[in-house]
Amino acid sequence: MSIEDAMAEVADGLELTVHRSTGAAPGEGTVQILIRASRASRDRWKEAAARMGVSVAEMVRQLADAKAAELLDCPHPRDRWRNTRYGTSCGHCGQMLSRRR
Numbered sequence: 001m002s003i004e005d006a007m008a009e010v011a012d013g014l015e016l017t018v019h020r021s022t023g024a025a026p027g028e029g030t031v032q033i034l035i036r037a038s039r040a041s042r043d044r045w046k047e048a049a050a051r052m053g054v055s056v057a058e059m060v061r062q063l064a065d066a067k068a069a070e071l072l073d074c075p076h077p078r079d080r081w082r083n084t085r086y087g088t089s090c091g092h093c094g095q096m097l098s099r100r101r
Helices: 003-012 039-052 055-072
Strands: 081-084 088-089 096-099
Touching: 039 055
Parallel strands: none
Antiparallel strands: 081 088, 088 096
């Protein structure tokens, strides 16, 4: 038996258990985003992610999600929201929360 045959035999009995922590709901598709950064930035990000105990990708996801929530989600209670024919907006800060199509 060759090494290849032995490896194939072992691989046939293995259950694939690759899991990725993307924050996506089970069954929800994910997309890949490519960004460019200097080597110095990448090295700093790796060190920061290591201190957080996560991967660089997870750190970037967490930071991007936090910034998106800050910019897109209104912090005021739902009872302040107003529905108009144009969409939903916050009656306190005026932020447009959704638009009618």
